[in-house]
Amino acid sequence: MKISILGTGAYGLSLAFHLLENGHDIIMWTAFEEEKDAIEKTRYNQKVLKDVKIPEEIKVTTNLEEAILGQDIIVVAVPAHVVNSISKQMMGKIDNQILVIASKGIEQNTCLFLEDVIAKYNPRENICVMAGGSFAIDIIHKMPVGLSIASQNEQAIAIVKKAFENEHFKLRPTKDTVGVQICSAIKNVIAIAAGMLDGMKASESTKAMFITESLHDIMELIFHLGGNPKTILSFSGFGDILLTCTSEKSRNFTFGQTLATKSKEEIEEYKRTHTIEGLYTLESIHQLIQDKQVDIGIIDLIHEIIDGKKEPKELFTFLIEKE
Secondary structure (H helix, E strand, C coil): CEEEEECCCHHHHHHHHHHHHCCCEEEEECCCHHHHHHHHHHCCCCCCCCCCCCCCCCEEECCHHHHHCCCCEEEECCCHHHHHHHHHHHCCCCCCCEEEECCCCECCCCCCEHHHHHHCCCCHHHEEEEECCCCHHHHHCCCCEEEEEECCCHHHHHHHHHHHCECCEEEEEECCHHHHHHHHHHHHHHHHHHHHHHHCCCCHHHHHHHHHHHHHHHHHHHHHCCCCHHHHHCHHHHHHHHHHCCCCCCHHHHHHHHHHHCCHHHHHHHHHHCCCHHHHHHHHHHHHHHHCCCCCHHHHHHHHHHCCCCCCCHHHHHHHHCC
16 A cells, blocks of 8 residues: 655654555655655654664655655644644545544644544545554564554544554554544643652552543543543553553653652753643643533643642642542
8 A cells, every 4th residue: 555654753653664564655744854854865863763764665755745645544643733734735635545643632722633623624534543552662663562543434444454454563443533532632641640650759559549540530531522431441541541651751751750850940941852742732631621611630730730830749639639
């Protein structure tokens, strides 16, 4: 198959490596001419996965039309805040191509899920959402990983499964695009709090308590937004939350550690030098639960801590007092 990957970050690159291994023709798109030139010249992306050489067979372009026209599958792997712009640029150019959302987050201001952002400009029936516990470096090293693939279009799911699956990459299908997107977005926010607990030297028992309480809250949010609460038990649910909330490979987790242990200057430096999807998503999730009048106390508390209105240590009190 001919497959495009929009975004040359770590996760997009890992999917490119994986799909090339499966025998597909791969082209990647970046908005930055300088990044494209550097990759073509050195075959490395020095910003991410700087020690991993990019095969010559993977093409790179800054021309979006070149990247998407005539392709079978288009994987969206850009930061959540640029999905709207790219979706608008694709309008009128999507025919039978399947769009696979690998980006995570909820759009600020509108509080739209990324599926809905893309569907403003492109056919919804072509959209799938893919999410689950999988770090880029693990995919590149061919470690076994499992992800959820969600869509109302069973034929699209079948095509994506055929393209992606092999002996170390598994996709489990579901129709619950809402639940999968909630889980994949909110886990980055929860990971910030998990990192704070780790930074404060919380016990393993306390961390387990926190994850358990978080799972209950996420189930509540999925229910109120029209998804299937059982999705919390999927690869995109508990699997992704467990991974992101327990590993220093997660920038959201390490940002939480920084919040609990470093000075304001060091915190600002970390924010300046790292992409922290959980911060972007936090604003959207916080606004969303207010609009829907859903009581998700952990989100309110994380928001207040980030705003400097409360201290990270208040997580301990919250866990004990939570109903």
